[in-house]
Structure formats: structure tokens, C-alpha cells
Amino acid sequence: MPLDPFSKENPEEHGVPLTSEGRTVTASTSFSGSTPFGAPAMPACPGGGELSQRIGDFILLKLLGEGSAGKVFLARQISLERQVALKVAANLGEEARTMASLEHESIVRVFSETVDSETDQRLLCMQYIAGTTLERVIAALRREDPGAWSGRRILEIIDGLSSQPTILDPAALRDREELASCDFFEAACWLGGRLAEALDYAHLQGVLHRDIKPANILLNQYGRPMLADFSVALHSSRLRVADRGLLGGTFPYMAPEHLDAFDPKNEFTPGAVDQRSDIYSLGVVLFELVTGNHPFPLPASRASPSQLVQAMAAERRSAVPPLRAGRAGAPRALELAVRRCLEPEPGARFQRAKELAEVLEGCRRLRRVKKELPPPGPLVRAASKHPFSWLVALALLPHLVGSAVNIAYNDLRIVGSLTPAERKTFLNLVVGYNCLAYPLSLLAGLCLIIPLYRGWRRFTGPCDLAEADVRSIRRKLLNVPIWVVVLSCAGWLPGGVMFPLALNLLSGPISAEVFGHFILSFTLSGLIAMTYAFFGVQLISLRVLYPQLWINAARLDQAAAEELRPLARRTACFQLLAGVIPLVGAVMMVGVGTEELNAPTFRFLVTALIALGMAGFGLAIAAASAIHRTVSVLAGMERRPRDPSV
Numbered sequence: 001m002p003l004d005p006f007s008k009e010n011p012e013e014h015g016v017p018l019t020s021e022g023r024t025v026t027a028s029t030s031f032s033g034s035t036p037f038g039a040p041a042m043p044a045c046p047g048g049g050e051l052s053q054r055i056g057d058f059i060l061l062k063l064l065g066e067g068s069a070g071k072v073f074l075a076r077q078i079s080l081e082r083q084v085a086l087k088v089a090a091n092l093g094e095e096a097r098t099m100a101s102l103e104h105e106s107i108v109r110v111f112s113e114t115v116d117s118e119t120d121q122r123l124l125c126m127q128y129i130a131g132t133t134l135e136r137v138i139a140a141l142r143r144e145d146p147g148a149w150s151g152r153r154i155l156e157i158i159d160g161l162s163s164q165p166t167i168l169d170p171a172a173l174r175d176r177e178e179l180a181s182c183d184f185f186e187a188a189c190w191l192g193g194r195l196a197e198a199l200d201y202a203h204l205q206g207v208l209h210r211d212i213k214p215a216n217i218l219l220n221q222y223g224r225p226m227l228a229d230f231s232v233a234l235h236s237s238r239l240r241v242a243d244r245g246l247l248g249g250t251f252p253y254m255a256p257e258h259l260d261a262f263d264p265k266n267e268f269t270p271g272a273v274d275q276r277s278d279i280y281s282l283g284v285v286l287f288e289l290v291t292g293n294h295p296f297p298l299p300a301s302r303a304s305p306s307q308l309v310q311a312m313a314a315e316r317r318s319a320v321p322p323l324r325a326g327r328a329g330a331p332r333a334l335e336l337a338v339r340r341c342l343e344p345e346p347g348a349r350f351q352r353a354k355e356l357a358e359v360l361e362g363c364r365r366l367r368r369v370k371k372e373l374p375p376p377g378p379l380v381r382a383a384s385k386h387p388f389s390w391l392v393a394l395a396l397l398p399h400l401v402g403s404a405v406n407i408a409y410n411d412l413r414i415v416g417s418l419t420p421a422e423r424k425t426f427l428n429l430v431v432g433y434n435c436l437a438y439p440l441s442l443l444a445g446l447c448l449i450i451p452l453y454r455g456w457r458r459f460t461g462p463c464d465l466a467e468a469d470v471r472s473i474r475r476k477l478l479n480v481p482i483w484v485v486v487l488s489c490a491g492w493l494p495g496g497v498m499f500p501l502a503l504n505l506l507s508g509p510i511s512a513e514v515f516g517h518f519i520l521s522f523t524l525s526g527l528i529a530m531t532y533a534f535f536g537v538q539l540i541s542l543r544v545l546y547p548q549l550w551i552n553a554a555r556l557d558q559a560a561a562e563e564l565r566p567l568a569r570r571t572a573c574f575q576l577l578a579g580v581i582p583l584v585g586a587v588m589m590v591g592v593g594t595e596e597l598n599a600p601t602f603r604f605l606v607t608a609l610i611a612l613g614m615a616g617f618g619l620a621i622a623a624a625s626a627i628h629r630t631v632s633v634l635a636g637m638e639r640r641p642r643d644p645s646v
Contacts, residue, residue: 054078056116056123058086062163065133067215070231074128074164083164084111087124089231091115098233099126101205106198108218108228129228130166131158131221134191134289135214142292146327151182151190151223158219172222179223182364185290185331189364191225192286196357198227199282203275203353208234210273212281213253214288247273251312252294255280256344259313263306276346279353283341290334291326295342317344333363333553355554362553365636369556370547372633374626380543387544388453394536395445395484402492402529406521408608413517422507429502433495441491448483452476459549467552474549475563481538481570485530492526524581531577535623538571543630557636564631575624579617 053060058075061083065072070089077084085108099110109127116123140157141149155176179187195217202209209216209230216229232248247261255277260266287295299311320342323335337359343349350356376384383390418426455473458465465473496519504510542564550556 055086055088055119055121056114058084058123058125060086065215067229070122075125077125083128085126085128087122087126089122089124091120091122098207098230098235102202102207102230104198104201106194106224106226107202108226126228128164129218129220129226130162130164131219132161133215134217134219134225134285136161137219138214138289138292146184146292149184151179151184151187153184154187154219155180155223158221158223162221166221169222172220172224175224176222183367185329185334186364186367188286188290189334189360189367191219191223191289192282193357193360193364195225195227195282195285196279196353196360198225199275199278200353200357202227202233203278206235208273208275209278209281210234210247210258211249211253212278212285213250214285217285249281251309252296252298253281253284254312255346256313256316257346259309259316262309263313265306265310274346275353276349276351279341279350279356280346282353282356283338283349286338286341287321287323287326290323290330290338293326295321295326316342320344331363331367332548333359333366333550336551337363358554359552362550362556365556366547366550366553369633373543373547374629374633376543377626379539383540383544387540388449388456390544391480391537391540392445392449394540395533396442398532398536399488399491399529401532402525405528405608406525409517409521409524414514414521417511417514418503419507422503422510425503425507426499429499433498437491437495441487444487444490445484448480452480456545456549459551465551470549470551474546477541477545477549478563478567480541481534484533484537488526488530488533492522492529495526496520496522524584527577527581531574531581531620534570534574535578535620538567538627539623542567542627547634556634561635564635567627567631571624571627575617575620578620579614 057078058073059078060073060075062074063071064074064085070087073086073088075084075086076082097113099108103109108129111125111127113125114123115121137154137157140161141153144153179190182190195212199209199212207230209227211229211232212227216227218226218228220226247258249258251259251262255273257272258277258280261273284295296312296315299308320339323338324330324332337356340349341356350359379390415423415426452473455465455469459470459473499522500510500515500518503514
């Protein structure tokens with residue numbers, strides 16, 4: 001008869017103990033009948049050290065972990081000569097049947113279940129994961145400077161905590177390479193995304209885990225997280241008939257409605273604890289991973305169980321803790337994703353874990369996008385501090401250049417040919433037109449920019465904007481360069497007609513040649529101002545502001561590709577105009593007449609226009625290149641396989 005390592009003497013006590021630090025409740029409770037705050041006693045198991053004892057078809061090699069639901073050993077299965085994880089627990093529940101239906105790469109697989117006739121213990125034979133738990137990884141990170149946290153550091157911690165070798169899996173190496181390439185926030189999103197995918201898969205099979213916590217998440221040596229311990233899981237088909245005796249979990253990771261179910265003073269509603277409660281628990285895990293701390297302080301351990309759950313439920317309903325207060329530099333999209341998981345009302349959370357997985361992947365993608373964007377030049381670096389001030393400045397400065405061209409051209413081609421009376425009228429028209437056109441254009445521009453600025457302030461402050469509001473801000477922002485073009489045309493082009501008509505009306509007839517000079521002067525100046533204003537505003541809008549305006553980054557590539565699709569043609573068009581317009585203006589000046597060819601002003605203006613055309617074309621190429629690269633990164637074009645037929 002094999003040596004029985006389990007004795008029914010000295011049963012363990014199972015309550016709701018707190019650690020000495022008061023940080024986490026460690027007991028997983030499996031409630032039954034008339035003892036809602038107790039669990040069936042488990043026979044004592046040998047703990048710690050190396051073992052060589054046999055139970056059933058298994059030789060126990062090492063104790064891996066223990067909890068109120070049982071103990072888990074590294075064991076060798078004699079019949080199949082393989083290493084497995086063997087969970088030894090009381091002969092209760094349906095964990096094996098629950099886990100057997102779950103075949104997912106991020107869920108620990110169950111191989112078999114037997115009951116040892118000698119001890120009446122249930123033996124659950126599971127996939128052995130050579131690695132460690134997320135709980136131990138978080139504890140290790142907590143002892144280090146957060147500035148040193150990274151995906152590579154997580155892998156180093158896993159390697160250091162893993163006491164057993166793992167079998168080489170070339171396919172799984174991709175996980176390790178992916179995690180190693182991540183900064184810490186990308187790594188947190190990647191880990192959370194894989195867990196959310198596994199949780200969604202379980203939910204689709206009708207299984208609620210109900211005890212999501214770092215201790216129940218294993219990390220293999222390739223870095224992949226795996227859900228484990230479905231000892232208190234419940235199939236959704238039993239929700240309508242569930243009572244308090246079927247509930248379980250770990251208090252610090254429970255959603256408010258889950259805690260309510262343990263309060264004897266609350267009326268229990270079957271089905272109140274559903275898949276959204278699991279999503280809440282995963283949100284708590286993500287918060288703890290990112291910050292190193294639990295999001296909610298725990299009540300004093302002296303409190304009674306009823307007082308404990310009441311205090312914790314009230315705390316969770318009082319406010320959603322800000323992630324970035326506990327971890328400076330955390331991406332806003334990640335903070336909002338975790339915040340949505342932790343919403344007190346289930347209807348305000350993600351309704352499916354798949355939604356959370358997509359958002360976390362979008363957060364990771366957005367984080368990587370910001371690294372892949374073209375390196376910021378001096379303009380982008382300066383604009384990053386005060387983007388809207390630079391947006392206004394870059395919309396106005398090209399008009400000063402246009403005004404300089406306009407004044408020089410008018411002085412050379414028009415003013416000299418006017419009579420004294422016409423000159424006086426012309427100067428009055430200049431003052432009147434400028435006093436009217438500039439303020440109206442500026443007012444229209446401010447009416448366009450101020451709502452965007454207010455939306456930006458709301459977004460960068462305590463965000464109360466809905467996803468649809470932020471999407472609207474992005475699209476309006478992308479239209480700002482077009483409105484700058486429209487306002488530029490509205491401010492400049494009418495002058496080419498209004499000035500000669502007013503002169504003709506107020507000071508007598510003017511020649512067709514003067515009329516043509518006016519049209520050329522205002523058109524050329526307006527097009528110069530319009531083109532360079534477009535590039536400046538487009539660059540700041542797209543490179544500085546747009547990448548930050550995301551609440552829900554799910555399917556980032558597809559959403560960005562759709563929103564940015566019109567930019568390619570616009571940029572190509574204005575890039576051509578940037579070089580052509582000043583050069584065409586210089587050619588037209590030379591071709592209009594030869595009497596001023598030797599005039600210093602004429603030579604200066606033609607030279608300036610040619611230099612402006614060359615410099616402008618160079619700047620336009622640089623700006624267009626930055627815009628194209630930014631669009632390519634945001635829309636994920638650089639990672640898409642090329643169509644060989646193109």
C-alpha cells in the first residue's frame with residue numbers, strides 16, 4: 001500500500017484571513033449551505049521541501065502552492081511518465097468538468113480527474129507550467145524602481161523565480177520576443193489582452209471564473225499568462241438557480257455586486273454575479289500590475305465578515321481610483337480602460353472581455369505608434385508643449401509672408417501708375433480692407449479652434465468625454481487645415497477684385513493692366529499664405545495632437561486609416577502648389593513687362609519669389625514626408641503585407 005501523505009487529522013482552518021501587511025485577503029472561499037463564511041475542512045498536506053511520496057498514479061515531487069481549496073504539487077504521472085501539476089482537494093465541486101471544456105492557449109489544461117479511495121481526496125491532473133505566478137512577479141516588481149520595469153524585466157523575474165526547466169517550444173518563442181520588445185506599459189497591455197481573450201473564451205463556453213487574482217494567473221517561461229484555479233467557477237446555466245452556497249472568490253478582487261452576495265443583510269439576486277464581475281476582477285489585477293498596489297485600501301482585519309464586505313463594497317462604489325495617480329506616465333488610454341473595468345455599475349463596464357482585449361491591444365498599439373512616429377524636429381518639440389498656440393501661429397505667419405509679397409508687388413506694379421487721388425483712395429482701401437478682412441478671418445478661425453481647445457482641455461483633464469465626443473474632436477481637428485485654406489481664400493482672393501472695382505468707382509476709370517495686376521497680386525499672395533499655412537497646421541494637427549486623442553484605441557489601425565484616408569491627396573496637391581506658386585509668380589512678373597527690369601525693387605522681389613519657391617518647396621517636401629510617414633504609422637500601413645500584384 002503506498003504511503004498516504006494526507007491525514008484527516010489536524011484539519012486546516014479556513015476563514016477570511018488578512019496578511020500581516022493588511023494588503024490582500026488570501027483565502028479563496030467556497031461557501032456552502034448554512035456556513036456562508038466557512039469552507040469544508042481539508043486534510044493537512046505535507047508542505048515545503050522535496051517530496052517522494054505516492055498517491056494514486058502520481059509521485060509527488062514538490063509543493064508548488066496551496067490555498068483554502070487545496071494544494072498543488074509538481075508530480076510525475078507514473079502511467080504516462082510525464083511531469084504534471086497535481087491539485088489535491090476535497091472531493092467537492094466540478095472544477096475538472098469545468099476546465100475540461102476550456103481548450104485555450106491562455107488557460108491551464110486539465111488532463112484527468114480521479115478520486116483517491118484511501119483518502120477521499122480529489123486528484124486533478126493538469127498541465128504543468130514551468131514559470132511562476134503573476135502575484136510573485138508583482139511582488140518582485142514592487143521591490144524595484146518603477147523606472148526599471150519593462151517587458152524584458154518581467155521575463156528576467158520569471159526566469160529567476162522558475163525552479164524547473166521548460167520544454168523548448170519554437171512557436172512560443174514569439175511570445176517571449178514580443179514581451180521582450182515591450183516597455184512596461186506595452187507589456188501590461190499585452191498580458192492583460194491575453195488574459196481578457198482567455199476570459200472571453202471561458203465566458204463563451206458559459207464558464208464564469210469568479211476568482212480572478214494574481215495568484216491564479218500563471219506566467220510560463222515564455223511570458224504567456226495563463227488562467228488557473230477554476231475551483232469556484234460556475235457555469236452560466238446555473239446562474240438562475242445559484243444561491244450563496246455556490247459563490248466563491250477573493251474579497252479584494254471582487255466586484256461590488258459580488259461582495260453584496262456575501263452580506264447576509266443584502267437580498268441575494270441569482271445571476272447578479274456574471275461575466276462583468278470577472279471583468280471587474282481583471283481590472284483590479286491590471287491596476288495592481290501597473291501600479292504595484294491594490295486600488296482599494298482594505299478595512300481593518302478586526303472587522304466582522306459582514307462589516308468587511310459592506311466596507312469594501314462601499315469603497316468600490318465611492319469612486320474609481322485614478323491609475324495615473326499610482327503610476328506616473330501611464331498612458332491615458334490604459335487608464336481609461338482600467339477605469340471602465342472598475343466602474344461600480346456593471347452596465348458601465350465592458351460587456352464582454354473581448355472588448356477589453358481589443359482596447360488593451362489598441363493601447364499597446366498606440367504606445368508603439370508613438371515610438372514609430374517620425375522623430376520630432378525642433379518645431380514638433382516646441383509645439384508639443386503648447387500645441388494650440390503653435391496651431392494659431394502657424395496659421396497666421398504665412399499670411400505675413402503673403403502680405404510682404406503683396407505690398408512689394410503692389411508698390412512695384414500698381415502704386416507707381418496711380419494718380420495722387422487714386423493713391424490716396426488706394427491707401428484708404430488698404431486700411432479699410434485689412435481692418436475688415438483680418439479680424440473677420442481671425443474671428444472665424446477662433447470660432448473653429450476654441451471648441452477644439454476646450455475639448456482638448458476636457459480630454460487632458462479629468463476626462464468626462466464619451467468615445468463619440470473624442471472621435472468627433474479628431475475628425476474636426478483633421479478638417480482644420482482645410483478650413484484654414486478656405487479662410488485664406490476668403491480673406492485674400494476677393495481683394496483682387498474689390499480693390500480695382502472700388503478704385504474705378506471712387507477715383508475714376510483704371511486700366512485693364514492695373515486691374516490684372518490687382519488680381520495677380522492678391523491671388524499670388526493668397527495662394528502663398530494658404531499653402532504654407534496648410535502645411536504648418538496639418539503637421540501640428542496630425543503629428544502632435546491627433547495621436548493623443550484616443551479613449552478607445554480598439555482597432556486603431558482601421559479607425560485611423562479611415563479617418564486619414566483623404567490626407568494623401570491633399571498633401572500631394574499642396575506640396576506641388578508650395579513649389580509652383582512662387583515660381584509661377586516670378587515668371588509672370590518677368591513676362592508682364594520689361595520697363596522695371598532694372599529696378600532694385602523688381603530684382604529683389606523676383607529673387608525673393610524664386611528663393612521662396614525653392615525654400616518653400618523644400619519645406620513642403622519635408623513636411624509632406626513627415627505627414628506621409630505619420631499617416632503610414634498611424635494606419636498600420638508599414639506592417640501590412642504588400643500586394644504582390646501592385
